[in-house]
Amino acid sequence: MHLHPDTALTDTPDGSVLLNKRTGRYWQVNRTGTHTLDRLLAGETADQIAADLAARYDIDAAQVQADITAMTESLLAAGLVEPS
Incomplete structure (x- = not known):
């Protein structure tokens, strides 16, 4: 996966912010x-x-996997990332 060319990524003290420059x-x-x-x-x-x-x-791997999948699907749907 990679960032969409129209996505800006900035680190913050609490994580990061992604900007969809198109929207x-x-x-x-x-x-x-x-x-x-x-x-x-x-x-x-x-x-x-x-x-x-x-x-x-020390948490359930299946739950972590589900969380990663949900985050990835949200970022893809928002056009912030693209599959490689």
Whole structure:
């Protein structure tokens, strides 16, 4: 996955903000979401990230996977990211 060419990404103390330059809409992502997005943009799979986060925070890997899928689908639907 990669950012859409019309997406601006800015880090903030609480995570990051993505701007869709075509629509002017902003999206705020918390620190965990930013960490996940950075890893997805670097080419890691959702399964790899979910397994790591589940082990690190002792939480259910299936729930982490569902959260990553939901975030990814939202970013795709908003036109902020594109599949590679």
